[in-house]
Amino acid sequence: MINNSDTGLIMTGGGARAAYQAGVLDEISNILREEGWDPKDNPFGIICGTSAGAINATALASRADDFRESVSTMLQVWENFEVAQVYRADSLGVIRSGARWLSIMSFGWLLNKWRKAPPASLLDNSPLEGLLTRMLDLNRLDQALANGSLRALAVTASSYTAGQHLTFYQTLADIVPWVRSQRLSQRDFITVQHLMASAAIPFIFPSVPLNWGGRMEYCGDGSMRQLAPISPAIHLGAKRVMIIGAGRLSEPPNQSTEHAQYPSLAQIAGHAMSSIFLDSLAVDIERLMRINKTISMMPPEVQKASSLIPVDILVIAPTERLDTIASRHIQSLPLPVRTMLGGIGATEARGSALASYLLFEASFTKELIALGRGDTQKKRQEVCDFFRKEKENSWFI
Numbered sequence: 001m002i003n004n005s006d007t008g009l010i011m012t013g014g015g016a017r018a019a020y021q022a023g024v025l026d027e028i029s030n031i032l033r034e035e036g037w038d039p040k041d042n043p044f045g046i047i048c049g050t051s052a053g054a055i056n057a058t059a060l061a062s063r064a065d066d067f068r069e070s071v072s073t074m075l076q077v078w079e080n081f082e083v084a085q086v087y088r089a090d091s092l093g094v095i096r097s098g099a100r101w102l103s104i105m106s107f108g109w110l111l112n113k114w115r116k117a118p119p120a121s122l123l124d125n126s127p128l129e130g131l132l133t134r135m136l137d138l139n140r141l142d143q144a145l146a147n148g149s150l151r152a153l154a155v156t157a158s159s160y161t162a163g164q165h166l167t168f169y170q171t172l173a174d175i176v177p178w179v180r181s182q183r184l185s186q187r188d189f190i191t192v193q194h195l196m197a198s199a200a201i202p203f204i205f206p207s208v209p210l211n212w213g214g215r216m217e218y219c220g221d222g223s224m225r226q227l228a229p230i231s232p233a234i235h236l237g238a239k240r241v242m243i244i245g246a247g248r249l250s251e252p253p254n255q256s257t258e259h260a261q262y263p264s265l266a267q268i269a270g271h272a273m274s275s276i277f278l279d280s281l282a283v284d285i286e287r288l289m290r291i292n293k294t295i296s297m298m299p300p301e302v303q304k305a306s307s308l309i310p311v312d313i314l315v316i317a318p319t320e321r322l323d324t325i326a327s328r329h330i331q332s333l334p335l336p337v338r339t340m341l342g343g344i345g346a347t348e349a350r351g352s353a354l355a356s357y358l359l360f361e362a363s364f365t366k367e368l369i370a371l372g373r374g375d376t377q378k379k380r381q382e383v384c385d386f387f388r389k390e391k392e393n394s395w396f397i
Helices: 015-034 052-061 067-079 091-110 126-135 138-147 192-198 231-235 265-296 300-305 322-327 335-342 349-358 362-378 380-392
Strands: 007-011 046-050 152-159 165-171 183-187 208-212 215-221 240-244 312-316
Touching: 007 052, 007 231, 015 052, 015 067, 015 240, 015 349, 015 362, 015 380, 046 052, 046 231, 052 067, 052 138, 052 152, 052 192, 067 126, 067 362, 126 192, 138 152, 138 165, 152 192, 152 208, 152 231, 165 208, 183 231, 192 208, 192 215, 265 312, 265 349, 312 362, 312 380, 322 349, 322 362, 335 349, 362 380
Parallel strands: 007 046, 007 240, 046 152, 165 183, 240 312
Antiparallel strands: 152 165, 152 215, 208 215
């Protein structure tokens, strides 16, 4: 068995954009097999995820005793996605949630009778709970932790109740919960409810109550207020961290040739979503690289006395703009959803960033999977170098 105890994997949020992560992991599995690894060996002892990345992280961790099977199961879901598996996309479902929610936002002062029971979100994501229940094997997660295939799993959420960023982690290792400014952690058994909370995109999906220290707190997407996305993996013992992003880090800039127009509501919302999901990760990566550089400049005796430790890092992120890809697939959305989103400009090219988070359709997710495979293959040598030390330190039982 590979000694993976200090190798971490971090998968960020991004709704349907997280299909890219499945492509990256599939190609990593292929590369490692070609390099002589046992396909069952899980290279990541510490797996952390946020939002849709938390779902991918838990799917991977729940079958950590067989990495190839875990990735294949994840791929099967992402390659055959339909919007209806994540949120209600039928006319009645859209009217009951989305249309009513937009009406409240516009004419709430006229609709007193709805104030007693206002709609919780733009979309009803109750189908996602059923999908996660069928997809995940949480009993097998417990076994993976017990047999050493996995050291720790962590997912993050954001508490609307207390305004704190919360990390829930499951491990058998003796790891004391950490407390930082507006960032707290709690040892827990990861459940479907944790994932529903972590993936509850603000305004789009409803918040979910979670038990925190004996009290219930309503939580939403873990990308909100996530000041240090890499931090949980390091607290859990990672000395090498692979990060799979979902946009911006390697994407080319938007080269629009159109005359500037006043932004649509969807364009503003997409910009806000990208800020929530993507910007904090870029900042944290820069911070970690600066720390590594600072440590490398210290004399050996100063390094030993310092609490700072160097962390090897490998980042794989899309090399194409995902909102541009999404603009080619908006027509694959069900008509009721497309009609509702069209009302706020999300079906236009300039509003496609918002649509990219909601495009849980196979035509879009398959293209992201292919992009993930291609981007990983371009970094093949970096991937091999990243895992070579782990293989050299392997042990067998």
